[in-house]
Amino acid sequence: MRLARADNQPPATLAPTPESPRPQNRSMSAPSTAPPATVSPLSPGPTVAALLADAQPGDSAVVRGWVRTRRDSKAGLSFVELNDGSCLSNLQLVLPHDLPDFAERATPITTGASLVATGEIVASQGKNQRVELRVSDFAVPGGADPDRYPLQKKRHSFEYLREIAHLRPRSNTFGAVARVRNRLSHAIHEFFQDRGFLWAHTPIITTNDCEGAGEVFTVTALQAAKLAEAAAGGDFVRDFFGKHAGLTVSGQLEAEVYATSLGPTYTFGPTFRAENSNTPRHLAEFWMIEPEVPFCDLEGDMDLAEAFVKTTVAEVRARCEEDMAFFAQRIDKTLPQTLDAIADHAFVRLPYTEAIDLLKSSGESFEYPVEWGHDLQTEHERFLTETHFKRPVIVHDYPVGIKPFYMRVNEPDEQGRETVRAMDVLVPRVGEIVGGSQREEREDVLVARMKAQGIDPASLWWYVELRTYGSVPHAGFGLGLERLVQLVTGMQNVRDVIPFPRTPGHAEF
């Protein structure tokens, strides 16, 4: 009889015990001794991660999560692996078949079902876990019809999982990616905050359409007919902002404003590019980190980028050990050595001009010719970072002709070739992970370059005025969060390191 079991272990959590009445207990068909389906987020009790790490036999516990797999034993036991997202591992629950009405109540316990269970932690008799939960009562808030539940207890392709983006975080890989991405984001803020950087919230909607950073998504309040009219005439005076507006492609220009007032600054937020890019490295919506530092030159900028990558990668390796071991074992066997190479060596710093000489004398046959003045092709970058140096490479001081107006112009070299203080950090497998530069702080040079690139200085008058009043040397870079996640996890497709990827034709979820 169920009530006779009420003297079983109360939960070790601060949550209400099963015995205490809880009017907001909404667990469907939960018997009175079953643990409530809701719990205060301020005192939720130990997670599966905490129980697996610290729980001792004899402890009482309540767990809430989702069933990964169930195995029935004719010895009168059912084994249920429960995952609550707190870690990669599942907690094994042991359900004795002599629990009241067991057969009927346990029917909905299938892969994908939600489950709350209370019981006692015991030392596991099995081999694969230190402890397990011997369940004294349970409830199933929501079942998952095994005939229809899309996640089976087997491996799925990433392509398939992308089509069920609302369920894929329940898989091992995507759970691990989500935890690593979260930890990485935390480490990024920590890195900058520890060094006195200010997080500047630069706008999502912008009217700068001249940054040269790709196609812009238009933001408008006009109805279709009016919009077509405005677009045809290039006249948006009647639109919401009185001029053409779009989603930001970069927060850099605004970050420069704050950096030249408040000191070292960084942005961390979503960025949008309306490029028709279809590659495993591009998204229409992605997250970008853009530090900007006053009184800083390109050398300081490169120092910052290198320290940033090394520190954040090391932090994730230290704090996400289980997930990182999973990536090394199941996703990319070479991941540890790739990350070791980042940790153990200084990044190679290679002037563009020397990179050209190196590529030319390498003996490699490239599909695209290597020539001073042309941008490095993907195959060139891969050769440098993956084949030749086998570690991150910072190529710097690129020809002026292939870089945007805001990069600081160098004195011409002895052959009269002009370069700018630009730098790209190239890493194995992912390619360009950082692009940055020292900014042009001389007003006359900046204005001349804007005109040369067909940009009306008046349209960015406020940006130019940073050079009119109290101009200082300054530098910064942009780093794609998703590419950093790819580097850390070994995931090959950028669409699998962001919860809901936006690419051409895809915004379902």
Next chain:
RNA sequence: UCCCCGGUAGCUCAAUGGCAGAGCGAGCGGCUGUUAACCGCUAGGUUGUAGGUUCGAGUCCUACCCGGGGAGCCA
């Protein structure tokens, strides 16, 4: 946007122009302190869509849709 490859059961994939299959998953049964469980049985298909060639098309041709990879653009 360009180039290459692919689309067959819920998933992953086989099938010389000639009867559409396997593994896994699912259901049922057996066995078991199980753990990628194991053994047996069962169900499950308009072969991406629309045309065409052929006695006959999953297979060959055309167009389109979708997916993957490479390139460009970049982070």
